[in-house]
Amino acid sequence: MSDEIKKFDILFVEDEKAIRDNYVRFLKRYFANVYEAEDGEIAYKIYQEKKPQILIVDLNIPKLNGLELLAKIRKIDHSVKAIMLTAHTESKYLLEATSLKLTKYLVKPVNRDTLKSALNLAISELSNFEVISKNLISLKNGYLWDLNNSELINNNVSILLTNKERKILCLFFKNINKTLSYDEIIMDVWYDYEEDKIDALKTIIKNLRKKLPKDTIQNVFAVGYKVEN
Numbered sequence: 247m248s249d250e251i252k253k254f255d256i257l258f259v260e261d262e263k264a265i266r267d268n269y270v271r272f273l274k275r276y277f278a279n280v281y282e283a284e285d286g287e288i289a290y291k292i293y294q295e296k297k298p299q300i301l302i303v304d305l306n307i308p309k310l311n312g313l314e315l316l317a318k319i320r321k322i323d324h325s326v327k328a329i330m331l332t333a334h335t336e337s338k339y340l341l342e343a344t345s346l347k348l349t350k351y352l353v354k355p356v357n358r359d360t361l362k363s364a365l366n367l368a369i370s371e372l373s374n375f376e377v378i379s380k381n382l383i384s385l386k387n388g389y390l391w392d393l394n395n396s397e398l399i400n401n402n403v404s405i406l407l408t409n410k411e412r413k414i415l416c417l418f419f420k421n422i423n424k425t426l427s428y429d430e431i432i433m434d435v436w437y438d439y440e441e442d443k444i445d446a447l448k449t450i451i452k453n454l455r456k457k458l459p460k461d462t463i464q465n466v467f468a469v470g471y472k473v474e475n
Contacts, residue, residue: 254372255279255298259289259315260331261307269302272358276365286310293319294402297388298326300368305332316346322402327368331356383419383475386459391419398457405457410435410450418463418473427470 256277260266261284273280281296283289285308293301301319305312316328327349334353343351349371350364383391390399396416398405407415413435417426432443451471455463463471 252276252278254300254369255281255296256300256302257281257283257289257292257296257298259283259286259301259303259307259312261285261304272361273302284308286312286315289315290318293326297401299372300365301326301328303328303330305330305334313342313346316348320346322399327371329361329364329368383422385462385475389459389462391415393419407457408450408453411454411457414447414450414454418471422473422475425466425469425472429470431470 254277256273256279258266258269258273258280259282260269263284266282266284270280270282279296279298281292281298283292287309289301289303289307290310292298301316303312303315307315310318312330312332316330319326319328324347328346329350329352330343330346330348331352331354349368352360352364381392381394383393385391388401391397392399396412398407398415414431417431417434428444428447429439432439432447435447436443451463463473466472
């Protein structure tokens with residue numbers, strides 16, 4: 247198996263303990279970090295916390311089945327590689343799985359050579375291609391701005407924003423790398439200009455900086471602010 251595999255983390259999801267233990271022992275020969283889960287809900291929590299780059303998911307797992315788990319993940323992440331294990335060969339499962347951008351769909355029983363081939367394909371995809379969403383602006387330290395939903399996300403967790411904080415961030419991210427004057431921001435957020443609004447704006451910016459990676463919002467002396475990317 248490719249030496250590149252050592253750079254990546256993997257999550258294996260299977261409800262039968264004996265099968266899970268067998269796969270996990272095998273995977274630990276190649277991956278530095280191997281995480282495991284017995285149901286879809288636990289798997290999603292591990293995915294959120296650990297951010298593995300590769301998932302091996304059995305279709306028939308409790309709470310969230312494999313397709314439901316991947317559909318939930320695909321709402322926010324199109325870069326993680328997913329290998330589905332299943333006893334099903336019916337077309338309805340294959341068609342639904344296709345929409346989830348699987349690296350491989352493997353029908354049980356899966357021998358080790360077949361699994362190695364699927365893992366090497368996942369490693370090749372991770373090493374040679376980068377998936378970037380047009381709806382997400384990537385910031386430092388795992389932060390994202392969701393353009394569609396006007397939402398600030400850190401490690402897949404939405405950060406609470408006030409209405410004015412959200413309006414200001416919408417304005418900044420529509421004008422990446424552009425300096426916005428105090429007047430422009432105030433008119434966009436409050437719809438009129440009054441001198442005392444500058445102090446209110448500065449207070450909001452101060453609070454926003456606590457919720458964002460360092461130096462995301464930059465001062466432009468005597469003019470206003472900008473966000474660079």
